[in-house]
Amino acid sequence: MAAVEVTIAPAVLEWAIRRTGLSDDDLSAQFPKLDQWVSREAKPTLAQARKLADKAHVPFAFLLLEAPVADNSGVADFRTVRSAAIAELSPELQDVLTAAESRLAWYADHSEASGVEPPAIFASVPGGVSVREAAQETRAVLGLPPEVPLKGSEKVLSLARSMEDAGLLVSRNSIVGNSTKRSLNVEEFRGFTIEDSGFVLVFVNTNDAKTAQLFSLAHELGHVVRGKPGLSDHSDRQELEQWCNEFAAEFLAPGEAVRQGYKSGEVLDEVDAVSRRFGLSREASLLRLQKLNLITKADAAEAYPVLMGAKPNEGESRTGAPQFPVLVRARVGERFFDTLTQAAVDGQVSDMEAARYLGARSFDNFQNLVAKRRPIGMQGA
Incomplete structure (x- = not known):
C-alpha cells in the first residue's frame, strides 16, 4: 500500500522550514527529500509532514493551510541591529x-x-x-x-x-x-x-x-x-x-x-x-x-x-534545580500563578484550561501545583 502523501503550499513549506531553526545540513539529515519537496518534484508522506510540524513547533493542521499563520505579534518592537529594525521573531x-x-x-x-x-x-x-x-x-x-x-x-x-x-x-x-x-x-x-x-x-x-x-x-x-x-x-x-x-x-x-x-x-x-x-x-x-x-x-x-x-561568570548556578512548582511560579509569575490556581479551586476556570496555562502535563502534576498556591488579595495597585 502506497504511503499517504501530503500537499503543502510552497509558502507554508518555506515558513515551516524556517521555523525549525535547523541548519541546511541538519535539515538534509532530518529530511533527505526536502529539496524535492521545495521543487515540487515530490511530496512528503504523512509521517514526514508530521515530523516537519513537530520540528517547526506548530500543529500539523497548520501545514494544510493555503498560507502561513502570521508570526508577527502586535507588540511594538524596539530591537535593532546596526540601527535597523529586526524583521522577524524566532x-x-x-x-x-x-x-x-x-x-x-x-x-x-x-x-x-x-x-x-x-x-x-x-x-x-x-x-x-x-x-x-x-x-x-x-x-x-x-x-x-x-x-x-x-x-x-x-x-x-x-x-x-x-x-x-x-x-x-x-x-x-x-x-x-x-x-x-x-x-x-x-x-x-x-x-x-x-x-x-x-x-x-x-x-x-x-x-x-x-x-x-x-x-x-x-x-x-x-x-x-x-x-x-x-x-x-x-x-x-x-x-x-x-x-x-x-x-x-x-x-x-x-x-x-x-x-x-x-x-x-x-x-x-x-x-x-x-x-x-x-x-x-x-x-x-x-x-x-x-x-x-x-x-x-x-x-x-x-x-x-x-x-x-577579568569578567567573572555571573550566570546562574546549574547545580540543584528548584522543584517544579517553584520553577512554574517564576515562569508564569507569582501573581498569575496564585490567581489562576485559586480560580481553579473556586470553579471559575476549568482544570484543563488552568493546567494549559501552567504547562502541567498530567492531572496529578496540576494538583501538585494547585496545592502550592498562596493567598492573594486580588486588589489592584
Missing part, C-alpha cells in the same frame, strides 16, 4: 509572546470580572519628566525607600515581588514554557512588556547573568511607567530604549547613593563596590560612575578592557 520568541499574551488576556478578563482595577503604575510617568524624578516616583509607588539599594542577595526576586505587589504580572524564564529543549536567545531579546485593557505583563529572559536579569527587570519597569509596551534588547539606538536604560540605572543605583558611597579609590575597586552594593554588572557599574562624573571618560576607557578581560 519561533521560540513568538511562542513565548503568544503564551504570555494568552495568560495576560485571561488575567485581564478575570480581574475585570472580579472588580479589580488595572495597576496605577502603568503609564504613571508622563513624557518630559526627568529620569531621576521618574525613578524616585516609581520607587515611592513600589514602597521602596529613596536613595537606598535594593535589599538582600536575591534582588531580582525582591524587585519582581515589589512589581507584582503593585499589580503587575512578572514572568521570568530562559526556555519556552517548560520545554528545556527550547532555550531563549538573550542576543535576540532581553525582555518585553505587554498590556491588555490596562493590565500589564513583564517578561524577563533569564538566560543571562543575575545582574543582567536585574537590569532587564528595571528596564522593563521603565517601559511600564512610560506606558510603552514592547520588545526590548536594551540598545541605545532608539530614544525610548535609551531612556529605559537610564531609568534602570537610576532606579537600581540612585545617583545620590552612589556618590555617598564613592571613596575616590582605584577605579576597579570603586566599580566592584558599586556592583556588589547595587546588583549591577561591572560594566554597568563603570558606566554609572562615568555618567555621574565620578570618573572621567578616559578612566572608563582605560578600565573597560581590564574589566572585560
Whole structure:
C-alpha cells in the first residue's frame, strides 16, 4: 500500500522550514527529500509532514493551510541591529509572546470580572519628566525607600515581588514554557512588556547573568511607567530604549547613593563596590560612575578592557534545580500563578484550561501545583 502523501503550499513549506531553526545540513539529515519537496518534484508522506510540524513547533493542521499563520505579534518592537529594525521573531520568541499574551488576556478578563482595577503604575510617568524624578516616583509607588539599594542577595526576586505587589504580572524564564529543549536567545531579546485593557505583563529572559536579569527587570519597569509596551534588547539606538536604560540605572543605583558611597579609590575597586552594593554588572557599574562624573571618560576607557578581560561568570548556578512548582511560579509569575490556581479551586476556570496555562502535563502534576498556591488579595495597585 502506497504511503499517504501530503500537499503543502510552497509558502507554508518555506515558513515551516524556517521555523525549525535547523541548519541546511541538519535539515538534509532530518529530511533527505526536502529539496524535492521545495521543487515540487515530490511530496512528503504523512509521517514526514508530521515530523516537519513537530520540528517547526506548530500543529500539523497548520501545514494544510493555503498560507502561513502570521508570526508577527502586535507588540511594538524596539530591537535593532546596526540601527535597523529586526524583521522577524524566532519561533521560540513568538511562542513565548503568544503564551504570555494568552495568560495576560485571561488575567485581564478575570480581574475585570472580579472588580479589580488595572495597576496605577502603568503609564504613571508622563513624557518630559526627568529620569531621576521618574525613578524616585516609581520607587515611592513600589514602597521602596529613596536613595537606598535594593535589599538582600536575591534582588531580582525582591524587585519582581515589589512589581507584582503593585499589580503587575512578572514572568521570568530562559526556555519556552517548560520545554528545556527550547532555550531563549538573550542576543535576540532581553525582555518585553505587554498590556491588555490596562493590565500589564513583564517578561524577563533569564538566560543571562543575575545582574543582567536585574537590569532587564528595571528596564522593563521603565517601559511600564512610560506606558510603552514592547520588545526590548536594551540598545541605545532608539530614544525610548535609551531612556529605559537610564531609568534602570537610576532606579537600581540612585545617583545620590552612589556618590555617598564613592571613596575616590582605584577605579576597579570603586566599580566592584558599586556592583556588589547595587546588583549591577561591572560594566554597568563603570558606566554609572562615568555618567555621574565620578570618573572621567578616559578612566572608563582605560578600565573597560581590564574589566572585560577579568569578567567573572555571573550566570546562574546549574547545580540543584528548584522543584517544579517553584520553577512554574517564576515562569508564569507569582501573581498569575496564585490567581489562576485559586480560580481553579473556586470553579471559575476549568482544570484543563488552568493546567494549559501552567504547562502541567498530567492531572496529578496540576494538583501538585494547585496545592502550592498562596493567598492573594486580588486588589489592584
